[in-house]
Amino acid sequence: MTVNQPPSLGRKPTPRTVGRNYQSIFVMLFVSIFLVGGMSARLVYLQLLEGNRNQQLADNNRIRLIPKQPVRGNIFDRKGRVLASSRLSHAVYIWPLARKKAEWPETLKLVSKILNIPEGEIEKRLEKAGYNSPSLLRIARGITPAQITAMEEYSNQLEGVEVDIEAVRDYPNGAMAAHVLGYTGELNDEELAKRKSEGYRMGDIVGQMGVEEAFESQLRGEWGGQQVEVDGAGHVLRVLGQKKAKSGKDVQLTLDLDVQKAAEKALGEQKGAIVALNPNTGAVLAMVSRPTFDPNIFSTRITAATWKQLQGKGNPFVNRSMRGFPPASTFKVVTATAGMESGKYSPSTILPTFAALQVGGTAFGEWNHAGFGSIGFVRALAMSSNTFFGQIGRGAGGPALIEWARKYGFGQKTGIELSEEAQGLVADAAWKQKVYKWDWTVGDTVNMSIGQGFTQATPLQVAVMFAVPANGGYRVKPHLLKDNEESKSWRQSLNIKPPTLKVIRQGLREVVAAGTGKALNVPELPPSAGKSGTAEAPPGKSHAWFGAYAPADKPEIVVLAFAEHSGGGGGSVAGPMVREVMEAYFKHNNPGLIPKPKSEAPTSKPKPAARN
Structure with a gap:
């Protein structure tokens, strides 16, 4: 077996070995200059040419929009008795930006199981809003106490999913005067396309028939919201701006x-x-x-089975x-x-x-x-x-x-x-x-x-x-x-x-x-x-x-x-x-x-x- 010995320190250089000792130094200097130059060029590109875009991406990761839905105006009879008002209820929201697109399927599968909503339906709404949206997206209204408990139990697996309180329509007299009062419901895609120019947005609740529809502009109110800064865990660090929601106007009817x-x-x-x-x-x-x-049934999600059952009662609408x-x-x-x-x-x-x-x-x-x-x-x-x-x-x-x-x-x-x-x-x-x-x-x-x-x-x-x-x-x-x-x-x-x-x-x-x-x-x-x-x-x-x-x-x-x-x-x-x-x-x-x-x-x- 041949063993290579290091050159003798006292050996005289020959024409073939002159400068060999400095070759490695030159290579290292060249590589260093190349790397530093490349990094500098990249920094210049990122900071000067792409600075605004990257700042926006950073802000999107730490700045969150929390919309505040207005409380709908009340409806009274001619003597001031309540025919329609609002009550507090629990809704489920998702924050699209909180997770990477590839991470959402498993989360949506669990949410679908807890809320009994088709996974595809939630996914469709998420895609429509966009996975980089910084705004909360409501996917369910009027959830039950059992569903609230389940959401809390699985909260460690539901990053980007929240349960919050919102005001929903309430008709204290049940079916009484239903055809006059009408009901409220979430805008579908077709309705949203028609009313987007009026300031309506995805997830908005509007009057669908009767007085609720006829006096929508008075009853609706104006959206408010907060712009907040959050940390990596989604916790609010500070409020950057706030606009108070403006409640809708009350409407008094001639009904007795x-x-x-x-x-x-x-x-x-x-x-x-x-x-x-x-x-x-x-x-x-x-x-x-x-x-x-x-009309109270429309304050929560209407399933296809419920809708079919209603229609089977001889055109109740x-x-x-x-x-x-x-x-x-x-x-x-x-x-x-x-x-x-x-x-x-x-x-x-x-x-x-x-x-x-x-x-x-x-x-x-x-x-x-x-x-x-x-x-x-x-x-x-x-x-x-x-x-x-x-x-x-x-x-x-x-x-x-x-x-x-x-x-x-x-x-x-x-x-x-x-x-x-x-x-x-x-x-x-x-x-x-x-x-x-x-x-x-x-x-x-x-x-x-x-x-x-x-x-x-x-x-x-x-x-x-x-x-x-x-x-x-x-x-x-x-x-x-x-x-x-x-x-x-x-x-x-x-x-x-x-x-x-x-x-x-x-x-x-x-x-x-x-x-x-x-x-x-x-x-x-x-x-x-x-x-x-x-x-x-x-x-x-x-x-x-x-x-x-x-x-x-x-x-x-x-x-x-x-x-x-x-x-x-x-x-x-x-x-x-x-x-x-x-x-x-x-x-x-x-x-x-x-x-x-x-x-x-x-x-x-x-x-x-x-x-x-």
């Missing part, structure tokens, strides 16, 4: 909670609607629709107060007006009635299958005679009926603040030709005159119709926002002749006193006036209608009840509903108008009268 409760109870589980309003101003005192829902149905004999108020205002029939007109009215080969039957003899407008309204009003409609003509139907507000939106309102339908010759390719016939006019055929009216529109004779001939604009404007700002005259109004009012009073509306002829109410209606609705049972106002001489309230596919007559089915609502109104608002019970007879025997 006592009347609303009575209307809810009167309708019960019957599919349909009840509307009560002030006939002089159009202020809505109550509005009920069945089936219904509890449809406000039937503002959906069109055949108005049946309630429409005879319009027919009477058209007949007298056309000049073809005087208020004192008397016509014979029959078991059926024959028109173009079609028999329009009287509901009692016999007729009522020769009668005038008052008796015809009281008994709801089909053959009488069929003759009036035929004589006045289709154009006159259509004109007055539209003057009363049919076929158009009433103007109430809610976006869910339908306009109904007042058909005419052009409409029929377009839809069916057929001409308008006399039979169409007669059918329309008794509230059948193509005509579709909403319970709210029918309530507005009853307000016209109640207030002396003005069509009111129903509204929900309570204010101090004079009633003339909410109504317009239809210029109905006084004799016409007088006859219609007499007829509606006679309906209750001696006709189809005897359900309201009770001592618990002041004298009232109204009209029943029973609409054919094949293939199901008939619809029942009843509209009324009271007191008959100086009305304060109009109530309209509609019972969908209930069967039976309007007076017997919907009439008692109207009575219950009116009883509650006068009990809580004007008990002095309720007739006092007669004093009981004396218990002692009366003395015999003296003989003459």
Whole structure:
């Protein structure tokens, strides 16, 4: 084996070994200069050319944005009672910047299991916000105490995930007035894209229907928040800036909670609607629709199963107060007006009635299958005679009926603040030709005159119709926002002749006193006036209608009840509903108008009268 010996210190250099001892020194100097130069160049690049960017990245790692959601404004009834407010609840947030992208999957898997939210759903929200976002991202609302406990137990595995307190919407009366109040919910992607220019952001809660949607701009408030510096563990070191959240404005409605409760109870589980309003101003005192829902369920996350279950209850989110149905004999108020205002029939007109009215080969039957003899407008309204009003409609003509139907507000939106309102339908010759390719016939006019055929009216529109004779001939604009404007700002005259109004009012009073509306002829109410209606609705049972106002001489309230596919007559089915609502109104608002019970007879025997 060869062993290399170190060169002798005393050996003389040769041409081949001159400078070899300094070679390593030169190499080391060269490498040092190269490294120092490279590092200096890199520092120059990082500090001068990339300084701003790197400073931003550093700030993102230590500066955190904590948004503060505003507390939504309260909703009150006309007497200041709470209909909607806010309560404190727990929500779960994630801080995207707290973890590297590759570290999030395991965390999200655990969060998904605890909160029972699909992992993909959370991941989608995180990707949309961006993994470098310094803002907190809410992924769950209204979590349960058990979920809060689980989050705390696994906190060491949930870096970047926090549980915090926020204000959520609360409806203390549950499902009461749900269709009027509406509900709140988080913006979806489509809604966010539309409203981003208005200052909305991902995760914002907005009104989704009803008053919550209609008055969103007042109720919303303004976001606030904090910009804070945190350490590596995410602990706040100091507050760098703060903007206080501005609470939303309160909204006071025209609804009367006592009347609303009575209307809810009167309708019960019957599919349909009840509307009560002030006939002089159009202020809505109550509005009920069945089936219904509890808006509190939207204060937490709605699962697909819950949504499917809700939809299976017969479209509970449809406000039937503002959906069109055949108005049946309630429409005879319009027919009477058209007949007298056309000049073809005087208020004192008397016509014979029959078991059926024959028109173009079609028999329009009287509901009692016999007729009522020769009668005038008052008796015809009281008994709801089909053959009488069929003759009036035929004589006045289709154009006159259509004109007055539209003057009363049919076929158009009433103007109430809610976006869910339908306009109904007042058909005419052009409409029929377009839809069916057929001409308008006399039979169409007669059918329309008794509230059948193509005509579709909403319970709210029918309530507005009853307000016209109640207030002396003005069509009111129903509204929900309570204010101090004079009633003339909410109504317009239809210029109905006084004799016409007088006859219609007499007829509606006679309906209750001696006709189809005897359900309201009770001592618990002041004298009232109204009209029943029973609409054919094949293939199901008939619809029942009843509209009324009271007191008959100086009305304060109009109530309209509609019972969908209930069967039976309007007076017997919907009439008692109207009575219950009116009883509650006068009990809580004007008990002095309720007739006092007669004093009981004396218990002692009366003395015999003296003989003459």
